[in-house]
Amino acid sequence: MTLIPIQAENLSRLPGVRHAFFTREGGVSEGLYKGLNCGVGSNDDVKAVAENRRRASEWLGGTSDRLITLYQVHSDICLRADEPFADRPQADATASETSGLILGVLTADCAPVLLADAEAGVVGAAHAGWKGALRGVVESTVSEMVSLGATREKIAAAVGPCIAQPSYEVGPEFKETFQKEDWSFDRFFTPGQGGRFQFDLKSFVAERLAQAGVGSIETAPHDTYADPERFYSYRRVTHEGEGDYGRMLSAIMLDPA
Structure with a gap:
């Protein structure tokens, strides 16, 4: 099956920036992880997860050894990324000015947020569950991007599929x-x-982006809980009594040099 990611119009218009909110379509995982499970923290077969991450990275035009995902802990921590980390640090967002470095977040109901200032050549990615959003992960990500040269009003941000x-x-x-x-x-x-x-998590995250001074904000209309064919959902599998769940990858990068 072909990968069919969702893309935001405001980010798609930016030169030199590539992004995708991947769904569960197009992966090799089976069983309750069926599809494009990119979560290394799940109990899925590690080879299947690695292949899914390779496919997603390739779709973006990059390589999986340049894909960064974190040990997400629902914090407000945003890390600057110049190279792939040696391990998975505990944090919930990254910002970078490095071409070809893929910044990724993993979600299964929480809101993925992808950001870019194309003129400055700075991108960011944040995992915004309710705790992280309330604690300020959006603001931390925007602030880190500004420290790398971005301008708040020139940042375009998209809130991807999450629980509605x-x-x-x-x-x-x-x-x-x-x-x-x-x-x-x-x-x-x-x-x-x-x-x-x-x-309304989606609107709450969008409001935090607006308060942080972001110039362009777009939100995806999808509901991860209500669409099991396309999305993984922590809340759905909890209600159904399943033991584990897959994670969707949302990722952004600057064109490789």
């Missing part, structure tokens, strides 16, 4: 966590059933 508000039911204590940070965050919640709420 109709599928993201949370309890009142979850909402209270956001209200304690800022009462205005109440607007990202709508009433659900039985005293629960529906959280």
